Amino acid sequence: MTAAPRSGKRAAARPFARVLLSLLAAVLLCLPFGAAWQYHAYRQAVARQEPVPEHAPEPAPEAGKNPGSPAAALARQPRPSGPVVLAYHDVRPDGHSPYTVTPEALDAQLTALADAGYTTLTSAEFTRYLRGGRVPARSVYLTFDDGAQGLWQYADRVLAAHRMRAAAFLITGQVGRRHSYYLSWDEIRRMAESGRWDFQGHTHDSHHRATVDAAGHRGSALTNRLWLPGAGRRETPAEYRRRVVRDLDRSVAEMTGHGLPRPTVFAYPFSETAEDSNLRPGEPSPQRLLRQRFAVTLTNATGSALPPGPRAAAAGRVQRLEVTARTGVRELMEGIAEWTPVAPGAVPRPLRDPARWRLRGDLATAGGVRPGSLAGHGPLPARRGCLAADYRSIGSADWTGYAVGATAAGLRGTGNHTVLTVRKGSRHPLTVYLSRDRVRVATGSPARLRTAAVRELAPASRHRLRVLVGPGRIAVRVDGSTRIAVRTPAGTPASRTAGGIALGICTTGARAPWPHFAALTLADRRPATTPDGGR
Known part of the structure; x- marks a missing residue:
């Protein structure tokens, strides 16, 4: 009377066991695919990093x-x-x-x-x-x-x-x-x-x-x-x-x-x-x-x-x-x-730094000219015109207080002159045109120049120029005696007057030779002082 019920229980357990075994088999079968999918998703989220190249160049010597x-x-x-x-x-x-x-x-x-x-x-x-x-x-x-x-x-x-x-x-x-x-x-x-x-x-x-x-x-x-x-x-x-x-x-x-x-x-x-x-x-x-x-x-x-x-x-x-x-x-x-931004005093003799000058204008590629041509050390263009160059236009962008000394030479007749620009690249640049017997100071960009002053000079083939740049005023001196001061508009932020220097040499006369810069110096100036050295 008791054997039949036991046999029925065993029979009822067999389908459950088969289902359990089937589920286990399915899980085991899917594990590799699940792991592969998870690894794929991981790779999609985080790629494998590569080491520093084995064949990279050896570190440069000190x-x-x-x-x-x-x-x-x-x-x-x-x-x-x-x-x-x-x-x-x-x-x-x-x-x-x-x-x-x-x-x-x-x-x-x-x-x-x-x-x-x-x-x-x-x-x-x-x-x-x-x-x-x-x-x-x-x-x-x-x-x-x-x-x-x-x-x-x-x-x-x-x-x-x-x-x-x-x-x-x-x-x-x-x-x-x-x-x-x-x-x-x-x-x-x-x-x-x-x-x-x-x-x-x-x-x-x-x-x-x-x-x-x-x-x-x-x-x-x-x-x-x-x-x-x-x-x-x-x-x-x-x-x-x-x-x-x-x-x-x-x-x-x-x-x-x-x-x-x-x-x-x-x-x-x-x-x-x-x-x-x-x-x-x-x-x-x-x-x-x-x-x-x-x-x-x-x-x-x-x-x-x-x-x-x-x-x-x-x-x-x-x-x-x-x-x-x-x-x-x-x-x-x-x-x-x-x-790299540098201070003016870090480059006291900029003409000795030809790699930092950038020629510009129509004559920049004429006749193999190079920055040294501005100082008379290189070939000059065969045709007339102006040869110009900027010095460290990016590295000097924040110059606000500095002094420029220059000696212009080879000034003959009325057909040639030198050009010095300070605050180059700013909203308030100033340019000095120096010839044998005259100095002209102009403000503004080349497209919108405004003459600020003109002075007659004792005729000479060489003149010494000194320009003292400050955020509020620029003082120009020629041969230690002729003086011109140009004030910056009141309320102008110092950032709008910041800029470096540029040089130019020009000859327009039929027989006028090319002038050149015999010397050029740069020096820092204390922001607390006025451009002419006063307080």
Whole structure:
């Protein structure tokens, strides 16, 4: 009577066991596929980092041991007074874009910077400098635009090897998309945790070119009113403002929402600012919208020199030195030497620094002329005209108090003269034209010159000129006796009077020879003193 029920229980248990075994088999069968899927998802989120290239160039010898090395040449430059901002994009070994730098090239460049005694700045250190803070005498701010995945996969390990830091400028709308090119948020998180990277603004979804008029011309979506084909018109200024504000605020929110500090620096897409746009005066300015959200903006192209310093701080915009696939170590070191802000007193004999002069004008390439031609040490153009050159136009952008001494020679007849410009590149330049028997002082740009004074001189083939530059006044002296003073308009900010020097030699007479500068000196002046030495 009891056997039947037991047999029934065993029979009832068999289907349950078969189901359990089937489930276990299914789980075991799916485990490899699940693990593979999880690994794939992980790879999509965090790519494998590559080590520093094994075949990267050997570190350059110390500057003192190899005087001919690029690092040594940079180390011999006058002690700089401010940083240089370098603009990179992607880093990867197989890039076909001219803006992609290989890991080997990046490693060689950072090696040379380290050998020349340079340190790297964080974004916080850089913005503090613009507000008047101090940074190491030799420093660079490394910036990488777009947020390409190569920063995590290749550049991060190179930075780690050199114990350097950098800033990545994110197009937040692209993060996590097209992961073969752009960073993921997980990679960004790991980079931030390393302490080597901070992350800054580069728009959410405005880093592209779009149609800006009925003819189909295209321009940066950030800095242009876009064409609305459905309406047959451009955006109104109000529509443009709403779109840009929405984009910038979304970009900031994406970064802070993923645990990053609020960005303080912004890099213009394509380096195109309002000067490159179809916006008209009085319409919403992208620079103004950006300054409401960021401490400073960066671009690789400006209408005037804006290296890090007072002038750039006042404008809220800083110019960067761009590094591309074609930039070798020597070219980079030369660029940094040219762009590094220096004080006037650091280069007391600028004519002995021919590499820092840049010829300009129609005669700049005529007859193999070179900067030494201004001092009578090189070939001169065969045709008549003016040969001009600027000195350290970027490195001198913030000069405000300095003295220039010059000796003009070879002044004969009425057909030749020399030219000295101070505050070059500022809104208030002053130019001195010196001939055999006359000195003329003019203010304003070459296109809008205004004569401030003319004085007759005792005729001579050589005259000594001294120009004392201050933020409020410029004093001009010729041969120690002739004096001309030109005041700056009251209330002009010092940043608008900052600028360096330029020289020119001109001959227009049929038989007049070329003049030249027999001497040129530079010296610092205390900002507290007036240009003529008074108090």
